[in-house]
Amino acid sequence: MAGQDGGQDGGQDSEQGGSYVEKGGFNRDMNYVPDRITQDGRRPEHGPVEGELWPVEPGRYRLVAAAACPWANRAIIVRGLLGLQDVISMGLTGPTHDERSWTFDLDEGGRDPVLGYERLQEAYLKRFPDYSRGITVPAMVEESSGELVTNDFPWITHDFFHEWRDFHSADAPDLWPTDLREEMEEVMKRVFTEVNNGVYRCGFAGDQESYQDAYDRLWTAMDWLEERLASRRFLMGDAITEADVRLFTTLARFDAVYHGHFKANRVKLTEMPQLWGYARDLFQTAGFGETIDFAQIKTHYYVVHKDINPTQVVPAGPEPDVWLEPHGRG
Structure with missing residues (x-):
């Protein structure tokens, strides 16, 4: 089964291109829906334009993420650091998925309260009825149509900074100096x-x-x-x-x-x-530690990766309290 925490477990070895192939090795599929959300739907100053351009518009898009997934975790952190919570809503899936899709099993009734979906797959198929690739998080979904906009995770966080500047909080950090x-x-x-x-x-x-x-x-x-x-x-x-x-x-x-x-x-x-x-x-x-849910992280990896952990037993440790010990780096 293709792992779906930010991409199928097959593909390219660079976030913006460059293949990596080896006998018996791992290939990450980096072939995502390449649409971008930009100011006024303009051509962005940085990066490729291989898909459609969508305009920045508060309240129009929903970030669908999973606390378990490291690639989605990026988007959760950047959205919070920049203060975009009131202009980009967020839905969270549960930590596990089957061969079809991540599911909204954390929500009441097992449905995302905004999109009404049980599975993130529904947003992908709403736009691309024949979509056959991995159903990945993070994903930007248009709330009104319920359609996937993009799942191109490196550019999602990049554009949160460069294209949503008008809506950043006053104390937002300069993430791209x-x-x-x-x-x-x-x-x-x-x-x-x-x-x-x-x-x-x-x-x-x-x-x-x-x-x-x-x-x-x-x-x-x-x-x-x-x-x-x-x-x-x-x-x-x-x-x-x-x-x-x-x-x-x-x-x-x-x-x-x-x-x-x-x-x-x-x-x-x-x-x-x-x-x-x-x-x-x-x-x-x-903006960092509060996004980390160790229980969901361990459940995702140890339950979903049945080829590596066929028993699906989830380890009890390590204890998370060590993360709160003084770091001495100030």
């Missing part, structure tokens, strides 16, 4: 290919050679991050950027899921002083 953008893009690319996606390459490796290659690549990147964070509070310096959001959602799941379930087990996150302090620093920052 102009003077750091070029370096930030390089950092985010490495974080995605080697860490965000790297844990999946470990977990879904089909043979020992592929696993060893994935494991080595992951820990080379983790060591690079440990060294980088020894001389700066956040990935790009003294302030939080989207690069930190993108790394955080993987770190938050590392010891609870990736260390054991995905065999990314050289050491635990708690055993890497800089990364562990950094992760706690973010967790204790408003």
Whole structure:
């Protein structure tokens, strides 16, 4: 079964292009609905325009996400940091899904209260009756029509910042600082290919050679991050950027899921002083920690990935209280 936490477990290895294929290895499908939501439906200043352009309009769109999914978790965090809660509504699915779709089993009656759907699949099929790819979160859905707009997760958060600026809160952080953008893009690319996606390459490796290659690549990147964070509070310096959001959602799941379930087990996150302090620093920052639901995260991975965990037994630990210990990075 294709895993649906942000994409089918098959496809490309870069958020914005670049294929990665290996024998017995993992391919993430990055072929999403490429529509963009922009100011006045304009051509965006950054990135490709391969689909339709939709205008920014408060109250028109609903972000459908899942607390369990690291890719959707990004969108939840960025929406909150920018203060977009009153202009973009949000629906949350439950932590598990079957081969068809994520479901709204957390809501009363098992239906999203705005869209009226039991399954996110309904929004995809409403727009594309013959849609045959993975039903992924996050997804932007037009409330009035109930149709999917886009599920292209890297651009969803990018456009929350660049295209919804008129509706940001007064204290919204500058998640994409102009003077750091070029370096930030390089950092985010490495974080995605080697860490965000790297844990999946470990977990879904089909043979020992592929696993060893994935494991080595992951820990080379983790060591690079440990060294980088020894001389700066956040990935790009003294302030939080989207690069930190993108790394955080993987770190938050590392010891609870990736260390054991995905065999990314050289050491635990708690055993890497800089990364562990950094992760706690973010967790204790408003907009981050409150989006993390460890019970849903563990339920998703250990129940949905039956090929890796056929018993579907969900581990009891680790204890989450350690995330609230002083981080010492201020």
